[in-house]
Each structure stands twice: as C-alpha cells, then as structure tokens.
Amino acid sequence: MARFSTRHLALTLTCLVGLAATAPIPAAAQFFDQPLQAEPGAKMLLETDTLTYNVETGEVNAIGNVFIEYNGYQLFASRVRYDQASNRLSAAGGVRLEEPNGNIVVAKEVELSDDLRDGFLTGLRADTIYRTRLAANRAERNGGSVTIFEDAAYTACYSCRNRPDQPPTWVIKARRVVYDENEKSLRFEHPEFDLFGNTVAVLPSFSVPDPSVRRKSGVLTPTAIYSNLLGFGVRVPYFQTLGPSRDVTLGLTPLSRQGLFTDLEYRQRTANGNFKVRGTGIYQLDPDAFDDSSGSRRFRGSVTTSGNFYLNPDWQWGWESTITTDRRYLSDYKQSTGDDLTAPTTLYLTGLGDRNIFDARLWAFRILQDDYVSEQVLNPPAPFSGVGQRLQGKQAYVHPAIDYEGVYDGSVLSGELSYKFNITSLSRQETDAFGAMEDGTRIARFRGVEGTFTRGSAEVSWRKRVFAPVGQVLTPFAGFRGDVFALDNRDPNVTQLEDDVLGRAMPWVGLTYRWPWLIASSWGTQTIEPIAEIIARPNETHIGDLPNEDAQSVVFDDTDLFGVTKFSGYDRVEGGVRANLGVRYVLQTYSGGMLAATIGQSYHLAGRNSYDVADIMNSTGDSGLSSDESDLVAGLYLDTNGGLAVTAKGRFDQQTLDVQRAEVGAAARTGPVTSSAIYTFLAKQPELGIIDDREEIQLAASVRALDRIRVFGQLRYDLKDRDVIREGVGVAYDDDSLSVSVAYSEDRGGLPEDPVDRTIFFRIGLRTIGDGTVSTGLDN
Structure with missing residues (x-):
C-alpha cells in the first residue's frame, strides 16, 4: 500500500472522482464537465499495490487494486495512469466510481484529457439514485458540449442490479444517444423498445429533456383514449415555457367520432403564490350521440381557474371556479376531478394562528346532472308534484360562510376557555322538497327553502379537569351560544313567520365523570373506564320555524355519545336536560395489538327533547334519540398488528335491541392475499323517505x-x-x-x-x- 500526495495528480484524480452523475439518464456524460477545483485543505487517499513515477516522461502509474477517496467520492480500478506530456488521464480494469449521493458508474476503460473536456469511456454502465440505468458500448466527446453514447440502452429497472443475468423488464435501445450539455437534452437516434428481452416496437428518433431539467419546452407523452360516444383518439400535449415563472400546455386530441378536442392550460407563479387557467372545447361532429342529455349541441367546452396567494405566513386567499356550456360536458369528456355531481366555485380567505383559525368562503355549485322526472317516492309531493327535479334551482349560493374559532391563551378560573363564531348567508331560487311517508301518509320534507337565509352565531365554552381520589376524573364545563336569524322566505308553503329577524339563546352547564381502572399484565394492559355525563339547558326555541341547512345529518353512534350536542351544524341546537352513560374498554398488547370498545346510552331527563320535535327537514326522524331513553349504541375497533383490522359500530332499539343502523368493516392481509369487506344496514326510516x-x-x-x-x-x-x-x-x-x-x-x-x-x-x-x-x- 502507498500513500501519495502530489498537487497535480491529486487535482487531476479529484476531477475524475468528483464528476459523476446527478441526473437519472446523462450520468456518465458528467465525466466530461468542467473540472472541479481542489478544496483548500482537502486530502486525498490513494491506495495501490504499486506506485511509480517516471522522472523523464512525467508519467505516474498506480497499478494493482487502486483505490482513491476524495470528498466522499471513491474510485476503484486495476490501473490508473496520468501522462503529463500528453495531458491524458486513463483508468482501466473494472473502473468503478461511487458518489456520496449513491450514484455508481462502471466502465471497462476511461481516457480523458487533462481538462476533462475530451475523452472516451468504453463498456459503460451508470446506476443512479433515481433507480435508473444507462449503458453504452462507448461514450465520447471531442470538445464542445456534446457527448455521444454509441449502442446505448436506458431502463428504470432497479432490481437489475440483483439479477444481472436476466434482461430488464423494458429497455429503450438506441444506435446513438446524444447528450447536449448546453441544451440539456438527450436525443435517441434509431431507438427501439424491448419488453422482457424482445423487441416489440421500432420508434422514430426523439428527444427528451435532461431529467435534471424540471421545465423544458417540447412534446409530452401522448395518451390514448377510447369511448363509444367519442370514438378513438390520441392526446398529444405540447409544453411551452414562457420564462422562469410561467408556462402553458396545449393539448390536441383528434376523436374519430366527435372531432378535435382542444385543451389549453396557462400557469404562473408569482412572488407570493400561483394561479392557473384552463380552457377546453370541441365542435362536435355527432351531437346526436348525446340525444338524451344536455350534451346534444355542437359546441361544448369549459373554463377552469384556480389560484392561491399568501398575504403573510399566517394568511392566504384564493379561488377555484369551473364554468361549462352544459351540465354533462365534464363527465362526458372525462374532465371532472371530483365526484361528477357538482363543480364548485369558491373564493376564500384563511388564517391560521397558534391557537385559532379563521376561514371565510363564498360558494356556488354547478350541477353536473341533467334534470329528470321520476315516479319514486322521493319526488316532491303536492303542491310540488309534476315539477320534476330542477336541480340547479334547488342548489344554494353561499354568500358567505365565515368561521372563526380558537382557544384563549391562558387559564380562566383554572380552566380552558374556547370560542367559536359563524356567519352563514345563502340564497336558493327554488324550494328543495321531497316526499316522505309518515303514519301511512305522504307528506313534504324540505332540504332547503326558496329565498335568502342568514344566521350569525357566537359560542363560548369553558371546561376544567379535576382529579379526585383513587383516580377519578371530573370535568365541569359550561357555555353559551347566541344566534341571530335574518329571513327572506318567499315560499309560503314552508313556514309562516311574522318576524323577519329572530334570536335564539342557549346556555348550558354540565359535568363529565370518568373513573378509569388499569389492569397490567405480562402481555399488555387493560383499561376499563365508566363514563357519566349530565348537561342542563333550557328548551330549544323556534323548532320548525327556521330553515335547516347545515344540521340535516343526525347520526347517533359511539363517536358522539358524549358531548354537548349531536347535531352536525349550527342551525339546530340541543335543549333540555340530558344524561349520557357509557363504558369504554381498551386492551393494548406489548406486541402492538389493540382492542377498543364503547357501549352506552343517552337519557332525556327534563324539558323538551329537541330530537322529538321535527323541523322542516325532520332531520331528527328515526334518529334513535326521540324517546326519553335513546337507542343503545356500541362500537368496536380491533387491530392485531398482524394484518387484520376490524371496525364495527351499531345502533340498537332500546326496547327490542333490533338493529337500527350497523356498519362492520374488516381488512386483512395474509401471505399473497389482501382483502376487505364492509357490511352496512340501515333500518327503514319512513319519516325521511326511506320506506324499506x-x-x-x-x-x-x-x-x-x-x-x-x-x-x-x-x-x-x-x-x-x-x-x-x-x-x-x-x-x-x-x-x-x-x-x-x-x-x-x-x-x-x-x-x-x-x-x-x-x-x-x-x-x-x-x-x-x-x-x-x-x-x-x-x-x-
């Protein structure tokens, strides 16, 4: 072994080991980049069996098990030679270069000029950290900025390292691959595509950006589509940069049945955000293919735009909007990114603090379904029968919905004080009504009312945790909520209100009691925790007089057994005196398994039961909470940490224990099989239109x-x-x-x-x- 430090040799070898691939494809081309400068104080380690220096010729030879390490780069070879007279550096015999970031370049022979601008490599293979591989019989550059790889092949097969005797799954072979350092591009000349070792396609010559380039103008990957209504087509997108912060993509899709579909998207990044605009359209050659929908027209198209901008690190605003020529366009041409039911338009302002959050939005929704007429029970009853389902008129416009909530930074009476504010204002052009069966009679229920509805709500709540003897935990809490309603109801069939402005107030006090029991074993722990809660409030007012827009869902289960209210929004507020009782059991094993189960019931003790009084939607119908003793709710969650997870929850009639609502889900993974199953049951709810x-x-x-x-x-x-x-x-x-x-x-x-x-x-x-x-x- 020899240790050698000569400035010229160190600098030259450092250039070799320091100039390897950082991009997925042109890794080996970096051998020919500008030489690196030796860092001040940097040391190079050279190990070899024999090191010779010819004083007359100025030739330095390292022969036998050559190892060079510098700045994390490692070079292995059988022989390394540097000739001062010709300014040529060569390495041979299993040359292997390993970079600090993990890239590996292997070559049979390397010969470079002193400035590393000219030279060649033979028997080249480059494996990168991007799990790609480029191989070539020869790579050469003779000055300039162009490197030519002859008889080259590219693949993204990472496992090829572990099975060199087998061909890659796929590979792109080319007679020549030309890497242009200035253009940052690779051109594949006379390429062909191999799959499982067999050539399946001969491709035309093409160019792609250097993978280290994030944005470069050019044709992107085409995409084939087919539909009975549209025909066959191939989308060919072209990407054009318009500077460091702007670009545009144009897509042309000739469709054999409908003509040329065009989409154009413009994107721009600013100092504090970004926005984009996308337009699509087609002049249909065969509009009769869509005879049964609003799509039976010649020109169809859409405009979509979105943006997001930061005012400061805590505040941002933005928008999203979609406009279409007809309701079915987005789904017919596969342009929808949502649920194919609505296309939202929103303008928003949000702020996020350490202990509070603000969100304000304007909303409008474009219905993506055509109007229809059906004889099902969900049709509007008289006086609304015969009007069909005019969906867009029933969809509300929200102007605005504002939420602000947070937690006071500091204690109040040794407890935590939190607050919430909400303002919601919306308008609807047509009453959204449906028919339901109640006691054998078909009656009307209303999801929304024609007119304008505005509500402002403010809520403050306080709670404190107190630890009592033998592990008991008491949590007293109290709160107050006030609501102001402004109504412009233009539908006399729903409510008859004398006042356009109404107020509602709801204070509450309560206490939650928990007594967890911990049982420790050699295999894990068990916790048994009885829970009791009581909440006292006055009666809820104006039930049935006010619209219900955001509290239409009342799903009573183990997740909302405990809490001040079981309503999903602000338009309803729970009143009366109520107690909630339950038991929670948790088992945890030291191997990672877990079982959690909850069972409980809610009791109405005094005052008017809010869940027994119907609003215009009758959102509380068949909720399991309308009687003094609620239905029984239970939930179970199991995770074995061995491939099996089970979730089960249900609501059972408090007298007969008949199942009213149930959901059981299981996911399992064992050996080569991955499976899942979900079972759901919902008992009939005639008051909500579910008759079976x-x-x-x-x-x-x-x-x-x-x-x-x-x-x-x-x-x-x-x-x-x-x-x-x-x-x-x-x-x-x-x-x-x-x-x-x-x-x-x-x-x-x-x-x-x-x-x-x-x-x-x-x-x-x-x-x-x-x-x-x-x-x-x-x-x-």
Missing part, C-alpha cells in the same frame, strides 16, 4: 398469483333486493419499472331507467417515461 330496510355488502380482494402478477376484484351486493350493484375483475403486472393492468366492471348504481354501465379499463405505466390509460363503455 337497506342492507348491502361490499367485497374487494387482491391475490398475488405469481411473483409480479396479481388478480383483483370487487363486488357490491344489495342483500335486500338480491341484486348486484357493482362488480369488477382484473389482472395486473407490477414490478419496479413497469405496471400493466386490465379490468372489467359493471355498474348498476344509477337511476332505475339507466342502462348498466359496462367498462373495460386498460393502463400501462413505465416509470420515469410516463403512463397511458384507455377505458371504454360497452353500451352507448
């Missing part, structure tokens, strides 16, 4: 049949009607560089008159290259 019990099960499973092949499927089945709602099956291949899947599904979840939606879905993804999807409906 609902019961269904959803199943999903994935089986890894082979090392990289899995078969998957799903099923949603109506147990009451004995009918399949949705089903699907597919097969997929996955490895570290390729993902391919084919699936078939049938969906019967639409309206009874809608046809079955049958779809075939195909997807292929090449890591670092791109992916494409094709889906088609089998029925028009």
Whole structure:
C-alpha cells in the first residue's frame, strides 16, 4: 500500500472522482464537465499495490487494486495512469466510481484529457439514485458540449442490479444517444423498445429533456383514449415555457367520432403564490350521440381557474371556479376531478394562528346532472308534484360562510376557555322538497327553502379537569351560544313567520365523570373506564320555524355519545336536560395489538327533547334519540398488528335491541392475499323517505398469483333486493419499472331507467417515461 500526495495528480484524480452523475439518464456524460477545483485543505487517499513515477516522461502509474477517496467520492480500478506530456488521464480494469449521493458508474476503460473536456469511456454502465440505468458500448466527446453514447440502452429497472443475468423488464435501445450539455437534452437516434428481452416496437428518433431539467419546452407523452360516444383518439400535449415563472400546455386530441378536442392550460407563479387557467372545447361532429342529455349541441367546452396567494405566513386567499356550456360536458369528456355531481366555485380567505383559525368562503355549485322526472317516492309531493327535479334551482349560493374559532391563551378560573363564531348567508331560487311517508301518509320534507337565509352565531365554552381520589376524573364545563336569524322566505308553503329577524339563546352547564381502572399484565394492559355525563339547558326555541341547512345529518353512534350536542351544524341546537352513560374498554398488547370498545346510552331527563320535535327537514326522524331513553349504541375497533383490522359500530332499539343502523368493516392481509369487506344496514326510516330496510355488502380482494402478477376484484351486493350493484375483475403486472393492468366492471348504481354501465379499463405505466390509460363503455 502507498500513500501519495502530489498537487497535480491529486487535482487531476479529484476531477475524475468528483464528476459523476446527478441526473437519472446523462450520468456518465458528467465525466466530461468542467473540472472541479481542489478544496483548500482537502486530502486525498490513494491506495495501490504499486506506485511509480517516471522522472523523464512525467508519467505516474498506480497499478494493482487502486483505490482513491476524495470528498466522499471513491474510485476503484486495476490501473490508473496520468501522462503529463500528453495531458491524458486513463483508468482501466473494472473502473468503478461511487458518489456520496449513491450514484455508481462502471466502465471497462476511461481516457480523458487533462481538462476533462475530451475523452472516451468504453463498456459503460451508470446506476443512479433515481433507480435508473444507462449503458453504452462507448461514450465520447471531442470538445464542445456534446457527448455521444454509441449502442446505448436506458431502463428504470432497479432490481437489475440483483439479477444481472436476466434482461430488464423494458429497455429503450438506441444506435446513438446524444447528450447536449448546453441544451440539456438527450436525443435517441434509431431507438427501439424491448419488453422482457424482445423487441416489440421500432420508434422514430426523439428527444427528451435532461431529467435534471424540471421545465423544458417540447412534446409530452401522448395518451390514448377510447369511448363509444367519442370514438378513438390520441392526446398529444405540447409544453411551452414562457420564462422562469410561467408556462402553458396545449393539448390536441383528434376523436374519430366527435372531432378535435382542444385543451389549453396557462400557469404562473408569482412572488407570493400561483394561479392557473384552463380552457377546453370541441365542435362536435355527432351531437346526436348525446340525444338524451344536455350534451346534444355542437359546441361544448369549459373554463377552469384556480389560484392561491399568501398575504403573510399566517394568511392566504384564493379561488377555484369551473364554468361549462352544459351540465354533462365534464363527465362526458372525462374532465371532472371530483365526484361528477357538482363543480364548485369558491373564493376564500384563511388564517391560521397558534391557537385559532379563521376561514371565510363564498360558494356556488354547478350541477353536473341533467334534470329528470321520476315516479319514486322521493319526488316532491303536492303542491310540488309534476315539477320534476330542477336541480340547479334547488342548489344554494353561499354568500358567505365565515368561521372563526380558537382557544384563549391562558387559564380562566383554572380552566380552558374556547370560542367559536359563524356567519352563514345563502340564497336558493327554488324550494328543495321531497316526499316522505309518515303514519301511512305522504307528506313534504324540505332540504332547503326558496329565498335568502342568514344566521350569525357566537359560542363560548369553558371546561376544567379535576382529579379526585383513587383516580377519578371530573370535568365541569359550561357555555353559551347566541344566534341571530335574518329571513327572506318567499315560499309560503314552508313556514309562516311574522318576524323577519329572530334570536335564539342557549346556555348550558354540565359535568363529565370518568373513573378509569388499569389492569397490567405480562402481555399488555387493560383499561376499563365508566363514563357519566349530565348537561342542563333550557328548551330549544323556534323548532320548525327556521330553515335547516347545515344540521340535516343526525347520526347517533359511539363517536358522539358524549358531548354537548349531536347535531352536525349550527342551525339546530340541543335543549333540555340530558344524561349520557357509557363504558369504554381498551386492551393494548406489548406486541402492538389493540382492542377498543364503547357501549352506552343517552337519557332525556327534563324539558323538551329537541330530537322529538321535527323541523322542516325532520332531520331528527328515526334518529334513535326521540324517546326519553335513546337507542343503545356500541362500537368496536380491533387491530392485531398482524394484518387484520376490524371496525364495527351499531345502533340498537332500546326496547327490542333490533338493529337500527350497523356498519362492520374488516381488512386483512395474509401471505399473497389482501382483502376487505364492509357490511352496512340501515333500518327503514319512513319519516325521511326511506320506506324499506337497506342492507348491502361490499367485497374487494387482491391475490398475488405469481411473483409480479396479481388478480383483483370487487363486488357490491344489495342483500335486500338480491341484486348486484357493482362488480369488477382484473389482472395486473407490477414490478419496479413497469405496471400493466386490465379490468372489467359493471355498474348498476344509477337511476332505475339507466342502462348498466359496462367498462373495460386498460393502463400501462413505465416509470420515469410516463403512463397511458384507455377505458371504454360497452353500451352507448
């Protein structure tokens, strides 16, 4: 072993070991970059069997097990030679360069000029931290900024390191790959695509940006689509940078049945935020394909815009908006990113502090469903029968909804003081009514009322935790909420209010009692915790006189057994004296398993029971809380930490223990099988328009049949009607560089008159290259 430090040799070798790949593809090209400067005080370690220096020729040779380390870079070779006369540096015999960030370059032979601007490498292979590989028989640069790789191949197969005797899953081969340092681009000349060792496609020559370049103008990866209504098409997007903070993408999709679909998206980044605008449109050649919908027109299109800007680190504002020519356009042309039911428009201002939060929004929703007429029980009853479902007029405009809440920074009476404020104002053009059955009579229920509704609410609450003897925990609490309502109700069929402005006040006091018992064992711990809570309030006022917009959902289960109210929003507030009783059990094992269970019941003790008095929506109907003794609620959560997780919750009739609502979910993973199951049951609720019990099960499973092949499927089945709602099956291949899947599904979840939606879905993804999807409906 020899230790050697000569300034010229150290600098030259440092250049070699310091100039390796940082980008996924052109790693080896960095051998030819500008030479590095030796850092002041930096030391180089050179180890070799033999080190010689020829005084006459100025040639330095390190021969046998050469190892050079500098600044974290490591070079291995059988021989390294530096010739001062020709200013050439060469390394041979299994040259291997390892960078500090993990990139590895292997070459049979390396020869470079003194300034590293010219030279060549043979038998090259570069593996990068991005799990990509570039190999070439020869790489050469003769001055300038262009490096040429001959007989090159590129793949994103990371596992190739562990199985060098097997071909990569896929590889792009090219007679030449030209890397332009100034343009930051790679050009593949005479390329072909190999899959599992066989050539499956000969490609035209193409150029791609250097993967180290985040933004570069050019054509992006095309995507194929197919639909019975649209025909076959290929989207070809072109990306154009407009400077360091702006760019635009133009997509052209010729469709064999409907014509040229065009989309244009502009994006800009500013000093304090960003925004984008996207427009799409098509002049349909065959509008009759959409005869049964609002899409039967020549020109269809949309404009979508969004933005987000910071006023300071705590405050930001922004917007989101979508405008369409017709309701079905986004779903017909697969442009919707949401639930295909609504397209929101919102303008917002938010602030986030250490102990408080502010949020203000304006909302409007574009309905993405066509109006329809149905004979189902959910149709509006008289005097609204015959009008059908005019959906857009029933959708409210919110102007605005403002929330502010927080916790006071400091103690008050040795406890915690919190506060909430809410202002909601909305307008609706048409009353949203539906029919329901009550005592055999069909009556009207109202989700929303024509006119303008404004409410302002302010709430303050206090609580304190007190530890009593033998581990008992007492939590006294108190609060007050006040509401002011301003109403412009233009529908006399709903309510007859004499005043346009109403007020409501609700104070409360309460006490929560807990007594947890801890049982420790050699395998884990168990906690048994009885809980009792009592809350005293006056009666709720103006029930049925006021609209109910944000408290229409009352789902009584173990998660809201304890608390001041079980309403989901501000429009209703619980009144009367109520007690909540329950027991919570928690088991935790030292191996990571956990079991938690809760069971309890709520009792109305005095005053008027808010859940026994219907509002215009009758949101409390069949809630399980209308009697003095509520239904029984229970919940169970199990996680074995070994591949099995179970969640179960239910509500049971307080007299017969009949199931009123239940949901059981399980997810399991064992060996090659991953599966899940969800069972749901909802007893009939005639007061809410649900005249029959609902019961269904959803199943999903994935089986890894082979090392990289899995078969998957799903099923949603109506147990009451004995009918399949949705089903699907597919097969997929996955490895570290390729993902391919084919699936078939049938969906019967639409309206009874809608046809079955049958779809075939195909997807292929090449890591670092791109992916494409094709889906088609089998029925028009």
